[in-house]
Amino acid sequence: MTLSRSALLVALLLSQAWSFLSLSEDDGVPEDWVLLHVVQGHIGAGNYSYLRLNHDGRIILHMRSLAGDADLYVSDNTLHPSFDFYKLQSVTCGQDVVVVPGDFSRPVGIAIYGHPSYQESEFEMRVFYDQAVPQDPFERSSYASENGRGGKTSTQAAEEDFQEEESIFWTILIGLLKIVLEILF
Structure with missing residues (x-):
């Protein structure tokens, strides 16, 4: 029985190593993209972590949730975007990608939000500059x-x-649902 557990553990570790190696930095990234930054971090449930983008041109934010579910909100109107106030977003359960157009005014505010369904979320975001788009x-x-x-x-x-x-509507609806759930549980 311990042998089968050991084999299962080794298989799990090998699959993790394979997935890590297969998701290398160059995998699926066009040659015209230049890696500017890699940001790694943890974010608590319902909290935001803010970043500022000053680099001009077309920028691609490629974020991967390593644990939990981190979401991405971007705005050129505020340095503290949220799920209520943003211009661009990606809220998938896995890889989040946002393309920041070159005509966004700088600095651009970036928010990483820890989804409340997880106590803590771990993420890695790669910031790419797209050289293929000429700047005017x-x-x-x-x-x-x-x-x-x-x-x-x-x-x-x-x-x-x-x-x-629409955002105000969803905020009110989510607030009401939270109140109902707190009353029931």
Whole structure:
């Protein structure tokens, strides 16, 4: 019986080692992407960890939850985005990828959120710069002056208003569900 447990443990360790080796830094990453940073950390349930992105150009945030479930929120309007206020998000149970466009104003706020269903989440985020996208230093200012709204069209503004209303709805709904669950349990 101890032999079968030992064999099972060895098989588990080998599978973990294989998955670690198969997820190498160069695996599936285009040649035009340059690795800028690797950020590793832990985040408690319901908490945020904030980062600031100052690098110009198209940036790819590739985050992997090593344990638990960490989610990613990004905004160029605030340095402290949240699940209530963000421009880009990735909230999967595994790999989260967000592409930060080159026309986002810098600095960009990045929030890593520890999902409440896990006591603690461990993550690793790789930050890539996409060299394939040419940078035009005049693109941001000319776009903003053409639209007369700081770069946002009326369609974009309407979409942001709708997202904000939808976000408030979900916040209230989640709050009510938490109250009901606290009463029941």
